[in-house]
Amino acid sequence: MKTQLNLVSALALAVSSYASSSENNFVLEEITVTAEKIGAKSVMDTAFSVTAIKGEDLETQGIVSMADALAVNPGVSVIKLLGSSNTVQIRGVSSLAGDATVGYYLDDLPYTQVGQGFVPDLNPYDLERMEVLRGPQGTLYGASSQGGTVRILTHNPEHNEFALKANLGLSTTEGAADNWKAQAAVNIPLVEDTLSARVVLSSIDNDGYIDLPLTGEENYNNSKDESYRAKLLYTPSDALTLRLSAWHVETESSLPFGDENYEFSPIYPIFDGLTGLPVGVAPVAAKDLVDNSEFDLYNVTVEYEFDAISLYSTTSLIEVDQDYQSNYLGIGQFQLPLENRTLNQELRIASTGQEALSWTAGLFYMDAQQEQGIISGTFLDETSFAILQGFDPSLTNPLLSTVQEREATTEQWAVFGEAHYQISDAWEITLGARYFEDEREEKDLEPGTAAFLDFVGVGASRSEEFDKLTGRINLSYTPDNDSLYYLNIAQGFRSGSAQQGFGLMLTAGTGAEPPLFAKEEDLISYELGAKLSFMDDALAVEAALYYLQWEDILTILSVPHPTFGSVNFVDNVGEADGLGLDLSLLYRGVPGLTLQLSANFNSTEYGEDLPSANIQDGDTVSQVPESTYTASAAYQWSLGNSGLDGYFYMAYQYADSRPDYTLGFAPTESDDMGLLNVRIGVEAETWSVFLTGENLLDEDGEVSNIASNAPFGLPANRTRPRTVGVEASFNF
Numbered sequence: 001m002k003t004q005l006n007l008v009s010a011l012a013l014a015v016s017s018y019a020s021s022s023e024n025n026f027v028l029e030e031i032t033v034t035a036e037k038i039g040a041k042s043v044m045d046t047a048f049s050v051t052a053i054k055g056e057d058l059e060t061q062g063i064v065s066m067a068d069a070l071a072v073n074p075g076v077s078v079i080k081l082l083g084s085s086n087t088v089q090i091r092g093v094s095s096l097a098g099d100a101t102v103g104y105y106l107d108d109l110p111y112t113q114v115g116q117g118f119v120p121d122l123n124p125y126d127l128e129r130m131e132v133l134r135g136p137q138g139t140l141y142g143a144s145s146q147g148g149t150v151r152i153l154t155h156n157p158e159h160n161e162f163a164l165k166a167n168l169g170l171s172t173t174e175g176a177a178d179n180w181k182a183q184a185a186v187n188i189p190l191v192e193d194t195l196s197a198r199v200v201l202s203s204i205d206n207d208g209y210i211d212l213p214l215t216g217e218e219n220y221n222n223s224k225d226e227s228y229r230a231k232l233l234y235t236p237s238d239a240l241t242l243r244l245s246a247w248h249v250e251t252e253s254s255l256p257f258g259d260e261n262y263e264f265s266p267i268y269p270i271f272d273g274l275t276g277l278p279v280g281v282a283p284v285a286a287k288d289l290v291d292n293s294e295f296d297l298y299n300v301t302v303e304y305e306f307d308a309i310s311l312y313s314t315t316s317l318i319e320v321d322q323d324y325q326s327n328y329l330g331i332g333q334f335q336l337p338l339e340n341r342t343l344n345q346e347l348r349i350a351s352t353g354q355e356a357l358s359w360t361a362g363l364f365y366m367d368a369q370q371e372q373g374i375i376s377g378t379f380l381d382e383t384s385f386a387i388l389q390g391f392d393p394s395l396t397n398p399l400l401s402t403v404q405e406r407e408a409t410t411e412q413w414a415v416f417g418e419a420h421y422q423i424s425d426a427w428e429i430t431l432g433a434r435y436f437e438d439e440r441e442e443k444d445l446e447p448g449t450a451a452f453l454d455f456v457g458v459g460a461s462r463s464e465e466f467d468k469l470t471g472r473i474n475l476s477y478t479p480d481n482d483s484l485y486y487l488n489i490a491q492g493f494r495s496g497s498a499q500q501g502f503g504l505m506l507t508a509g510t511g512a513e514p515p516l517f518a519k520e521e522d523l524i525s526y527e528l529g530a531k532l533s534f535m536d537d538a539l540a541v542e543a544a545l546y547y548l549q550w551e552d553i554l555t556i557l558s559v560p561h562p563t564f565g566s567v568n569f570v571d572n573v574g575e576a577d578g579l580g581l582d583l584s585l586l587y588r589g590v591p592g593l594t595l596q597l598s599a600n601f602n603s604t605e606y607g608e609d610l611p612s613a614n615i616q617d618g619d620t621v622s623q624v625p626e627s628t629y630t631a632s633a634a635y636q637w638s639l640g641n642s643g644l645d646g647y648f649y650m651a652y653q654y655a656d657s658r659p660d661y662t663l664g665f666a667p668t669e670s671d672d673m674g675l676l677n678v679r680i681g682v683e684a685e686t687w688s689v690f691l692t693g694e695n696l697l698d699e700d701g702e703v704s705n706i707a708s709n710a711p712f713g714l715p716a717n718r719t720r721p722r723t724v725g726v727e728a729s730f731n732f
Contacts, residue, residue, distance in 0.1 A: 033131050035151065036418070037140055038350045038360040039310075044531055047430070047476035047486035049134035049544045049582055055127030055155065059167065061649065062679065062692055062727055064181060064204055064225075066122045066130075070150065072630045072653055073132045074582040074600035079623055079658070079704050080256065080717055085118035085293065090134055091546065092578045092604025092624045093147030093523065097570045098497035098554040103137060103145035106152050107245065109299055109316035112144070113340045114370040114408040114440070115497055120249065120295060123227050125167070126185040126200045128153045134582065135525045135546060136492030138470035139432035142364060142414055146492030146523045146550075155185070156243065157196035157233040163187040164732045171725025174698060175262065176219045177207040179723070194236060200229040209721055210258040214265050214283030221254040221289075239305045247297040255289045255326065258718045260700060266328035266714075273384030273399075282379065288327035295320040309349050312362075318342045328714055333377030333398045342368040361417035366410070374404040374502070404502040405445040410495070412438045418472070430474035436493065438466040440517070444501035452505050460501065464517040468493045484531040492523035497554055497570045506567045507559060514557075514569035521572070523550045538589030548578040548604070556708070557612040558662065568708075573613065576621050578604035592636045599629035614661045614707070623704070625656035625672075639682070647690070649679045662707035670716060671701030681727075690727045698722040 031052040032040040043052045051073050063069050067078040067086050075091045087094075088102045095101055100117040103110060111119055124130065130152055137145035166184040173179060183202040190196055203226050208219035227249045234242040257264050266284040271277065299316040320340040327333050348362025377398030380388070385397045418432035441463040444450045450460035470491040477485045496518045507513050529544035552572040559567055580602035587595040604621045620626060632651035639646050654674040661667045676697045681690030702716035 031129070033129075034153075035131050035133050035140075035149075036360070037312075037348060037362070038358060038418070038420070039352065044484065044533075045478075047428070047474055047484060047529075048488045048490075049527065049529060049542075049546075051132040051134075052129055054129050055124065058124050058127060058130070059729070062169070062690070064123050064125070064183075064202075066120075066124055066152065069124055069130060070132065071655075072598065072651075073134075074584060074598045074628065075134055075580065075602060076132060076148075076600075077623070077625055077628070077655070077658070080121070081118070081704060081706070085291075086121050087117050087623075088119060088150065089624065090132075090147035091525075091548065091580055091600075092576075092602045092621055093492070093548070093550065094621055094623045095554055096622065097556045098518070098521075099144045099494055101144065101147045101494065103141045103149035104152075105141075105149065106247070106297060107154055107299060108301065108314040108346065109297060109318060110141075110342075110344055110366070111318060112342050112344075112366065112368055113320065114368050114410050116338075116340075116370070120251075120293070122152065122249065123183070123202050123204060123225055124152065125183045125202050125227075126155050126165075126198075126229075128155045134544070135488065135527055136470075136472075136490040136523055136548075138468075138490065138492045139416055139418055139434045139472040140360075142416070142434060142436055143412070143438065143468075143493050143495055146494055146521070154200075154229065154231065154245070154247075155198060157198040157231055158187055158189075159193055159196045159233070159235070160189050161187060162189060165730065167727070167729045169692070169725060169727035171692065171694075171723050173207060173209050173723045174721040176209040176721070179204075179206045179725070181205070194234065196233050198231045198233075200227070202227045206720075208254065210256065210262045210264055210718065212265070212283070212286060213263050214267065215285050217286050220264075220286035221256045221258075223253040224251065226250045241301075241303040243299070243301040245297075245299045245301075248295075250292075250294045252292045253290070254286060255291060255328070256717045257289075257328070257715050259715045262700070262718060262721070264328075264715060268327050268333070268379060270379050270381050271384075273380040273388050279381050284327045288325055288333065291322070291324045293320065293322040305352065308351065308353050310352050311347075311349050313347045314345070316342075316344045318344075328712065333375075333379070333400070335373075335375040335377070335400075337373050337375070339371045340368070341370075342366065356422040357419065359417065359419040362415070364412070364414040364416065366412040368410045368412075370408045372404075372406050372408070373402060375400055376403050377401075402446055404449060404500065406500060407443045407445060408498060409441045409443075410438055412436065426478050428476045428478075430472065430476075432472040432474075434470050436466075436468050436470070438495045440464050440466070440495065440498060442498035442500070442517075446501075449501045449505050452508075453501055456508055458501075458504055458508075458516065462498065462516050464496065464498070466495045466520045468520060468522075482533045482537075486527075486529050488525075488527040488529070490525050490527075492521075492525070494521040494523075494554070496520045496572070499569055503567055503569045507569065514571055518554055518570050518572050519552060521550070521552050521554060523548060535589055538587065540584075540586040542582070542584045544582040546578070546580050546582075550576040550578065550604075553606075555610065555613050555615075556662075557610075559612070574610045574615065575607040576604055577607055578602065578621075580604070594632075594634040596632045597629070599627070601627050614665070614667065619661070619667075620659050622660050623658045625658050627654075627656045629654050636683075643684065645683045647679070647681050647683055647688075650677070652676050658704065660705060660707040665707055668705040668707040670703060670705045673699045673701040673703075673719070675699055675719070686731050688729045692723075692725045692727055694723040695720060696722055696724075 104119045133149040137149040169181045181204040185200045208221035232244040302313045304311040322338040324336040350360035379398040414436040416434035443461040472490040525548040527546040584598040630653045634649045657672045658670045678693045705716040
């Protein structure tokens with residue numbers, strides 16, 4: 001995981017940013033959010049833990065990865081397990097099994113993959129803002145929002161104004177070659193006051209920093225990211241707004257495994273094609289360690305304002321193609337092609353008046369389908385392969401065979417609502433509820449597996465239904481304009497996970513048959529929080545103390561197998577309790593100077609022994625750091641009468657180690673690490689130039705170390721070494 005510290009604004013629960021007036025007195029510039037789906041509201045007036053950061057602040061700090069933008073939020077941990085995607089956890093709610101534990105929204109589009117917890121590491125260029133909602137969001141955002149929700153909101157087009165901006169950057173990484181990026185956004189008015197468009201283009205190319213010494217390939221884990229986005233805004237009247245958007249992303253990446261010397265030395269066996277016996281080994285090449293993906297997103301949003309209510313409809317389609325190839329297990333080629341298609345529809349209405357009672361209510365529908373295969377390849381020696389190819393010229397080396405082919409579907413619907421009642425000038429109560437139903441089907445398409453499962457009575461096609469009623473109650477107290485106190489009690493929910501047919505086939509008759517579907521999870525969170533400002537708004541403080549109870553956790557378990565050693569499956573085992581504190585301080589009392597500190601202290605632990613997962617009572621939940629913090633300082637000053645400003649930014653981020661567990665092997669633990677980033681430059685009205693430095697301390701620690709990889713000698717993911725460069729931006 002490449003973890004950068006390029007944030008100055010209100011990241012760590014900092015509820016606002018500040019701007020300078022002509023008298024050099026600093027005044028509060030409120031950031032508004034739409035997290036409650038009932039119009040815009042100041043973050044300071046939102047009675048639960050939410051961070052908002054403007055897109056322009058992300059650009060000022062050079063952020064080109066959502067992982068980097070998210071990682072500095074208190075209680076948020078981003079783990080890069082593959083080349084092009086991440087898993088996100090908030091407040092210790094982390095799991096590598098089943099659906100994601102954090103809702104991930106692109107505008108109002110829930111990015112969902114059936115049974116997959118990975119989300120794309122998008123380039124956040126030209127965003128309106130990013131919102132991070134901490135704690136369960138089961139009422140408004142539904143299943144898989146147990147730990148919280150991330151909302152990535154893109155810029156809307158603007159009528160009657162042509163605008164163009166661009167950003168170019170060149171950098172070099174210690175021990176590697178050059179990296180570059182080119183990004184641009186253009187706003188195009190088409191019909192006065194009625195129709196406009198916005199187009200965003202970006203291309204990022206990062207050189208690798210890990211060598212394959214056995215093949216002589218250097219810096220093999222290079223990556224490319226290309227993104228194209230277009231948005232059309234149509235407002236034929238004051239009451240009606242129509243938005244159409246499309247987003248295309250292509251990523252090419254390699255698996256970032258490496259030891260402390262930034263080297264990776266995997267090998268694979270070679271077999272005699274006639275006897276089937278191993279006759280040697282060969283080194284793995286870079287072409288066999290790739291993780292490429294492509295996704296398209298389409299959305300239509302309609303808003304209509306009546307006299308006292310607003311109507312909101314959003315329809316979206318997401319299509320994902322992933323090509324994952326690995327050859328590091330010491331058993332031969334392994335391919336994992338995946339296709340995902342998700343259709344979402346949400347329809348809601350909300351009150352728009354200034355009455356004591358305000359409310360929102362809605363309907364949600366989702367239809368998602370995933371097709372996934374597992375293809376293995378056996379490498380033959382040249383003589384055997386030549387003989388076999390003589391009989392069948394279509395053969396390739398390695399000889400490929402489909403081990404598993406499956407189709408998973410989910411059809412969901414939900415009805416939800418929240419009501420806010422102003423009891424008095426200072427007190428407000430919020431009540432919310434959501435009823436959710438989910439029908440899931442798992443179908444095995446590989447003929448051998450399907451026939452076997454039908455023969456033993458399991459069935460090649462299996463289905464299960466899940467339903468849940470979740471709620472939220474919130475009580476807030478606002479005694480004056482400088483303080484807000486709240487109590488928030490909320491429930492989270494995650495559907496159960498289907499057992500894959502290949503695992504069911506291998507465990508049949510072993511006496512340890514897993515359930516066809518693991519059941520759903522439940523989580524409830526209790527939170528006390530305060531948002532305060534002091535010294536005429538020069539100091540902003542926010543703190544949130546939370547406790548959560550998590551039951552029936554979806555966990556990857558293992559059982560012994562006479563041929564394969566062990567077989568993994570998913571089941572509900574154990575429970576966990578979490579206790580934590582989010583804290584942020586933002587000081588802006590000196591003209592031009594911003595100081596910020598954000599931190600999270602978290603203790604989320606398993607509540608019982610889980611021998612089949614190698615987990616003991618009191619162990620920290622997998623992949624959860626016990627503490628994280630970010631400290632930053634930014635200073636902006638005038639360069640005489642030149643019309644130019646100088647700008648300096650420095651940030652240090654620390655993340656504690658993360659544990660992981662698997663049966664039969666000692667638990668693993670990633671390194672705790674601290675990363676230092678610095679930017680210094682000159683800004684004018686229409687351009688800016690910066691010198692940049694990332695990971696200046698050249699931290700080389702293990703970002704993630706997965707216990708299930710230990711048997712194969714697979715090293716951990718490594719953070720990118722020290723990287724320095726220059727960057728220029730233009731606005732027209």
